[in-house]
Amino acid sequence: MVSTASYHETLKPWKPPARKTFLFTNVNLVDVENGVVHENATIKLSSGRIENIKLHSHANGNADPQSLSDVDIHLDFEGKYLCPGLFDCHVHIIAVPGEKEWQDTKSLNPTSSAYRHAYVCQQMLDRGFTTVRDCGGASLALKQSIEDGLIQGPRLFIAGSFLSQTGGHGDTRGCHDHSNIECCGGGSSNFPSFICDGVPECLRAARENIRTGSDFIKIMGGGGVCSPTDRIDNVQFTSEEICAITTVAKNSQTYVTSHAYTPRSIKQALENGVLGIEHGNLIDRETAELMVQKGAYLTPTLVTYTAMGDESFAGYMPAESMEKNAEVYVAGLQGLKIAADAGVNICYGSDLLGHLGVAQLNEFTIRSQVLPALAILQSATITPAKMMGQDKFLGQVKRGFAADLLVLNANPLEDITVLARPEEHLLTVIKDGRICMSRWRSLDQDVQRQRQYIE
Structure with a gap:
């Protein structure tokens, strides 16, 4: 008997794999509403949304072990910038x-x-x-x-x-x-x-x-x-x-x-x-x-x-x-x-x-x-x-918003033209909680199913 999960995979075989849960620490969070960068933020992404954000007064790459229990990927941003898509x-x-x-x-x-x-x-x-x-x-x-x-x-x-x-x-x-x-x-x-x-x-x-x-x-x-x-x-x-x-x-x-x-x-x-x-x-x-x-x-x-x-x-x-x-x-x-x-x-x-x-x-x-x-x-x-009536879901890095995000190695609030030079400054594009494009070795693209090696 085919399981429900297998049935849906067979019905629409192009569907991407299940989303991972991410925990990012030491993030420079770009707050586009207030025009500031919140340093040393911890951000959790789950099910395509921003599940939680914590702000800290100092850098800390070590997450609470309890908070890692359901996390697939924990990554220290080392001060890289997280900006809305x-x-x-x-x-x-x-x-x-x-x-x-x-x-x-x-x-x-x-x-x-x-x-x-x-x-x-x-x-x-x-x-x-x-x-x-x-x-x-x-x-x-x-x-x-x-x-x-x-x-x-x-x-x-x-x-x-x-x-x-x-x-x-x-x-x-x-x-x-x-x-x-x-x-x-x-x-x-x-x-x-x-x-x-x-x-x-x-x-x-x-x-x-x-x-x-x-x-x-x-x-x-x-x-x-x-x-x-x-x-x-x-x-x-x-x-x-x-x-x-x-x-x-x-x-x-x-x-x-x-x-x-x-x-x-x-x-x-x-x-x-x-x-x-x-x-x-x-x-x-x-x-x-x-x-x-x-x-x-x-x-x-x-x-x-x-x-x-x-x-x-x-x-x-x-x-x-x-x-x-x-x-x-x-x-x-x-x-x-x-x-x-x-x-x-x-x-x-x-x-x-x-x-x-x-x-x-x-x-x-x-x-x-x-x-x-x-x-x-x-x-x-x-x-x-x-x-577009989406201001409670898109456009900001906030709890409950869509996990549509950019990882940058420079601050766009200091120099907006860094966004015009993606080959130098755009490390990763995250849309709907999936890594869609990455120039950063620490975050691999995950929108396609990985093939099993046979040799």
């Missing part, structure tokens, strides 16, 4: 590497694209991102595959297909393309867009996204860099259309975020119930104060503009996109500073397409030009957790 609030997993030009990426056969998703997810996790918010493209099937342990990747919150008006940022047709469309960004097979005009179509598109597993809804509320026919300063959708979409989201206990660069497009979104703004490069003080008043969240993505302008990636984006990229690139840092000074809730975002994804961590370095380390680290931990 990172949260990137603006990614597009569907924009996979492997194509020379953006046009080829967005026209890629969906099956070919899907086979590359696992690689993209693994790379993000290896960089220290234990959670990401996909702002268009990732499917419920991918999210569930990660949750089930079939694919190694960050925790995933998905928007599904983003919503765009005809001729908006989600419409990929050129000005000489007169074909009619109902979805899919004008026929681009790997571009996840619902084209919807008028309140009834907007209601249907939003409801369809909720039906198919979207955690939030993304709209294109203004012009963008990668679309062929709209201007950056265009305002997209009407107030009535946006209000219809936000009503669907509210009725489904979630929210809407809007792609918007200018004060006009940001204000229209906020005044009609939108709670998130993506990019926001051209924001002014008045609009930033409105964001604070509304309790909205801003996700700048400055690294995408620097990457597009980098000679290493020359030729990937079309000429018309590069012209618009230059328009928003210069204003990006100033917009970030305006928002921060006003007290806006700011999240970390990258928005990198194709092979530009290798620059995902460079956002830390860019933001360090105008923001202090703590503010930047909070934008990649606590703040996005709050935005």
